[in-house]
Amino acid sequence: MYAFDYHRPKSLRQAVNLLAKVEDAKLLAGGHTLLPTMKQRLAAPANIIDLNGIAELAGIERKGRAVVIGAMTRHADVAESPIVQEAIPALAELADQIGDPQVRNRGTIGGSIANNDPAADYPAACIALGATIITNKRKVPAEEFFTGLFETALEEGEIITRVSFPLPSKAAYMKFPNPASRYALVGVFVAKRGAEVRVAVTGAGADGVFRVGAMEEALKARFSPKSLEGIKVPSKGLNSDIHADADYRAHLIGVMARRAVANATGKA
Amino acid sequence: MSATGIGAAVRRKEDQRFITGKGQYTDDINRPGQAYAYFLRSPHAHATIKKIDAKAALAMPGVIAVLTGDDLAADKIGGLICGWMIHSKDGSPMKAGPHPALAQGKVRYVGDHVAVVVAESLAQAKDAAEAVKVDYAELKAVVDPAAAQKNGAPQVHDVSSDNTVYQWHLGDKAATDAAFKQAKHVTRLDLVNNRLIPNAIEPRAAIGEYDPGTDAYTLYTTSQNPHVARLVLSAFVGIAPEHKLRVIAPDVGGGFGSKIFIYAEETVCTWAAKKVGRPVKWTAERSESFLADAHGRDHVTRAELALDDRGRILGLRVKTIANLGAYLSTFASSVPTYLYAPLLSGQYDIPAIYCEVDGVYTNTAPVDAYRGAGRPEATFVVERLVEVAAREMGLDPAALRKRNYIKKFPHQTPVIMNYDIGNYHASLDKALELADYQNFAKRKRESARRGRLRGIGFSSYIEACGIAPSQAVGSLGAGVGLWESAEVRVNPTGSVEILTGSHSHGQGHETTFAQLVSDRLGIPIEHVTVIHGDTDKVQFGMGTYGSRSGAVGMAAIAKAIDKVIAKGKKVAAHVLEASEGDIEFKDGKFTVAGTDKALGFGDVALQAYIAHKFSGQDLEPGLKEGAFYDPTNFTFPAGMHICEVEVDPQTGVTTIERWTAVDDFGTVINPMIVEGQVHGGVAQGIGQALLEGARYDENGQLVTASFMDYCMPRAGDLPSFTVGMTTTPCPSNPLGIKGCGEAGAIAAPAAVINAITDAVGHEDVAMPATPQVVWRACQKAAQRMAAE
Structure with a gap:
């Protein structure tokens, strides 16, 4: 150093x-x-x-139909929060699967999002739940926030202060961890809010988190694991490394998405 | 059996200090005036060094010296050695290239040692290392051993134009070829035994120190065999004469073989200590351990098994290419030869075996012994072949094994080894019972209902431990004898110090060895201290590896104890005024046979030292005896491990549901420590089978250079183990001990892969059997079923 x-x-x-x-x-x-x-x-x-x-950057509160989490809130605090567990249990479960106990007691949601590691878990939740990233300057919809590999919309002098997650009616996160690092080899967050359904994938995309339109359309018609059968995610644009090549990742996205929907509908 | 004697599950004496953080490891030691070494390592897998310019670095704050291979040469410091000569089939000696502790003109793998910076602080040494300008001319690298043997491949060492160190063989080729001609069934497999990176919890470390007053050096280091380190550094590297070099291996946090070897770093720290006039300390960072600790395994093998129509094995033919890395490490040459091929008979009566092994240089880290060393590779070959043969012939794998087990002992195999004793049927039967084999089909159906594939795999392993009879290994090319020494020092008050040439780095010697002494001398275990790891205290020793400390190290202690008892009888005879022949020793008491005259062990010790009851002409005072024990044969621990897995065919994830180990280690001193050894060994074997695999890219960069990519087993990856024992005491060992340290790592990989291939119905499952590998095998099995 x-x-x-x-x-x-x-x-x-x-x-x-x-x-x-x-x-x-x-x-x-x-x-x-x-x-x-x-x-x-x-x-x-x-x-x-x-x-x-900075004490004001940490903390979790329910604000109407949203859960607002301070940027310096530790993963363990999100995982153990009664507010999150009640309002968006899928988000608490995601936080509980990050790294190991040491990581969860030190790592923060703001740090994870600002870093935008393509294998991090939170970006999938932010996209699927339609979160808003709040900074000292503005509010950025998650869709516009994650701009590429380790790249975000954050500008010079900008600090993430909070993340606001609107409450879904159904949601689940299914993670396939890299056996060594425990980062997501593939992680799929599925969320239903009103008529809208989002399927966000982390760990797999060469440019970071992305949505799977075909799955979203199928789930809008009927929110059931069966709706996803036969939908193949193209392997083009997916990561290949010693742990998983693009074809295997593409296959896992299908498996994880079906399991996430099953989980979200209580059929797992 | 007493509460602390042989066979008692005594809690480890050493754990008090280990679990309260009071252990004293090399990095805990700090010497007055110590400076810090940082090794500048090659970023290239293969390059010539045109120039090293250290001017700028030397001018940086705190920098004491920057030393290179030229400085070693100027001081006439020799290279590191490989201590086992292997001859090729044609009789030619192996081609050993130079192995300087700091590169001389060329680097041969990423992590190779280019220069050392010695500074007041580690941070200053690191800063200065960045200012050392090295002018490299990059060369093409070769990492795959088969590719390295091809025409036009980059040449790692001048001594070998095709990178081949030796082309060795063992067994009877003609007889084996004849067996294959008669065969009704031949099973063929192409197998890769994946390269592993040891990763002991404590990284390697060294402190070199030089005392100009006595012209003597001290080296504190993480060694499994400090006396061998001293011998090599004196007799071959030439840093100091043996009596002017003290090597201390204090508490050592795991070795698994990787700390047997004499490495560049401790060599350089010792030499540099005199050059800079300061103690020089180095502790590896984990990244350095990944790059430059000796790796393990790395075989590519074609194996064939010949059987008759009833499943009797007729012959075994094996061709292995072993990647030895960029330099021959201390015992590298022996691992894929004499520690491998002589175990290819497994537990089976195989009439003919022929094995060829090519040892090959590549631009990768040196490869040497790692827990099991050659024997896991042999077991993997034999047990995969037997399992697949059973499947191909439609026979129960347990039944096929039984049909071929050796039943009469001693048994001479066609590959050197003479098995003294064993009962392979007993361990198989017990394992089948503990594993509830008869209900496996029911469990398989239950898994299928949940969409999971259940499989079961066997591994009947054998190993040659208790290494080793010195004459025998000498005839096979070893540069040293493999006996062990011990000294039993009885104090006047009757407490005892045991000095042993074995070295404990997690094995619990301080407890197990003390149990033997407590048992034999009838004294409380608290009265016994075990001293090891210091060449100034222990006269000589060969160290700990090859599951040898119980079988060889303790046999030496037992022999010295016998001498102490014999001397004690003489003392007691004088004190009790009886004839020496009438003195009996039992339960800590010397008695005159047929009388109630008796002396406690402590009384005899005191009388031996005060020497009031006998004259110096009759008897020497004191009570201290030493012994060297040289085994007369290898020992042959063997057993049966059964692995039961469940595979998720959608993801390829394998979970180990059950693990049954039934081992025959001969006499067991401390069953709790032995069971711990089984657990640890199996965990490492499961690591190899499911998780671990070192990977270099084509340019020779280590891709798995951290725990982010190199997957070590964690508790959650492992099942609860069912451990059972069968016992046939070793007839050639005075204590009946065979050894237990490596068994799990030897048995496990074949059991895991046999279970997975059984579950998925396809044999193409390479190690590590990651989810991706297993998923692809599931796909292939499904395609084949669709085609049929």
Whole structure:
């Protein structure tokens, strides 16, 4: 690790001011991607702005027909939250499947979303549930937020503060973990809200999280695992690595989607 | 049996310090004035080094020295050695290329040692390493051993134009070919034994120290055999004479073979300590362990089994290409030859066996012994063949095994080994019972109702342990003898120190060895301390590997104890004024036969040291004896492991539902520790079968260079194990011990793959059998069924 200057602001305002003032700064949330990269000397930010001292960024609340989660809320807190468990149990279950206990007690929802790792779990939930990413400057619909591999719509000086998840009528997340890293090899989040159905896939896409239109249409007609039978996801544009090639990933998307729908309809 | 004697499940004495964080590992040791070493490693798999410019690095803060292969050469420091000479079929000696501790003109794998930076702090050493300018001329790399043997392949070492280290063989080719001519059925398999990366919890570490006052060196290091390290560093590398080099291997956190070898890092730290006039410390980061610890396995094999029409095995023919990596590590040459082919007879009476092995250089990390070392590879070949043969011939796999088991002992196999004892039917029968084999079909139907495929797989393994009779291994090319030494030091108050040449790095020697002493001398186990891992304390020793510490290390202790008792009788005779021949020793008491005159062990110890009751002419004072034990044969632990799996055909996910292990380890000293060894070995074997696999890309970059991609087994990947025992005490071992440390890792891979292939109905399941591999096998099975 190279030397850097460390800042620990106490408020969002201080953090935003620091971000505007200091050169070459990185925000530190859970640190699970940033710190290993720095230790390997692959990243060398001049300044680290640690968000862990900002109490206002953490917390979970129910706001009408939505659950709003602070950016610095740990995965374990989402998983164990009675609010989330009651309102969107699929989201609590997703959080409970991230990494291992150490990761879940350190990693944050804001950090995960801002990093947009193509194998992270939260992006699938954000897209499928139609979440809104709230920053210090604006509100961004999830659809517009995840722009590519490790790329987001976040601009200079922008910090995620909260994520708002509208309540679905039915939802489930089915994850096929990479046996080594436990990241999603394929993760499928299925959500039904009113007439709308969304199927979001993480782990598989070469450009990160994506929706499967054909599945959504079929599920709109009838929200049942049977509706997905015979729908094949093309392997073009999917990741291939030593753990899973594109064909296998394409196949797994089908399996995971059917299981997610079965789960969401209580037929698993 | 006493509560702490042989056969008692005594809780481990060493665990108090380990589980309270009081262990003393190499990295816990800090020497006054110590500096830190950081190794600059090759980013290329194959390149010539045109120039190394360290000027800028030397000018950086805290930098003490930057040393390269040129400095080693200038100091006339020799290269690392491979201590087992293998001769090719044509009689020519193996082609061993140079193995300098720091590269001299060429790098041969990613992670190869280019230079060492010594600085006041590790961070400064790392910073400076980035400023060392190395001018490389990249060469094409070769990572696949079969490709390495082809014309025009990149040449790793000048000594071998086709990268072949040796073309070795064992057995009778003509007799084996004749057996195949008679065969009514031949089973053929192409098998890959996947490359593994050891990953002990404690990474390797070293501190070199030089004392100019005594002109002597001390090396603290993570070694399974500190005396062998001292011998190699003295006699071959030439850092210091043996009596001027002390090697200390303190608490060591796991080895699995990877800490047997003498590596570049400890060599350089010891040498550099004198050069810079400071203790020099290095601790591997996990990334370095992945790149530069010796890897294991990596065989490509064509195997054929000849049978008659009733399923009697007539012959076995095996051709293996073994990837030895870029350099020959300390025992690399022996692993795919003498630790492999002599086990190809398995538990079976096979009249004819012929095995050819090519050892090959590639631009990958050196490959050497890893838990089981050659024997897991042999078991995988034999047990896959037998299982597939049974399926092809429509025979019950248990019945086919029974038909071919060796029934009479001793049994001379066609491949060197003379099995002294065993009862393979007994372990099979017990395993079938514990595994509830008779209800397997019912469980399979129940799984099918849930859309799952259930399969069962057997593995009748055998291993040659207790390595080894020195004369025998010497005749096969070993550079050392493989006896063990022990010293029993009785203190005047009757407590005992055991000094052993074995080394404990997780095996629980401090408990097991003390149990033997407590049992034999009739003293409380708390009165016994086991000392190991320091060449200044223990006179000599060959270390711990090859499941040898119980069978060989403890036999040496037993022999020394016998001498202590004999001397004690002499002392007691003087004190009790009786004739020595009338003194009996039992339950910690020396008695005069037929009388009530007696002396406790502690009384005799005191009398031996105060020496008031005998003159120096009659008897030497003191009570301390040493012994060297050289085995007369290998030992042959064997057993049956049965694995039952369930496969999800939609995803290819395999879960292990049941694991039954029935092992015959001969006499067991501590059944709890032995069961732990079985659990650990099986976990490693399941790791190899389902999860672990080192992969290089075509340019020689290690793709699985961290736990993000290299999958170690976790508790959740494993079932609860059912462990049973059968016992035939080893006749050639004074304690009846055979050894247990490697059994699980040897047995498990074949059992897992046999179970998966049974479940999915297709034999094409390579290790590691990841979900993708198993799913494809399911697809192939479905296609074949559709075609039929």
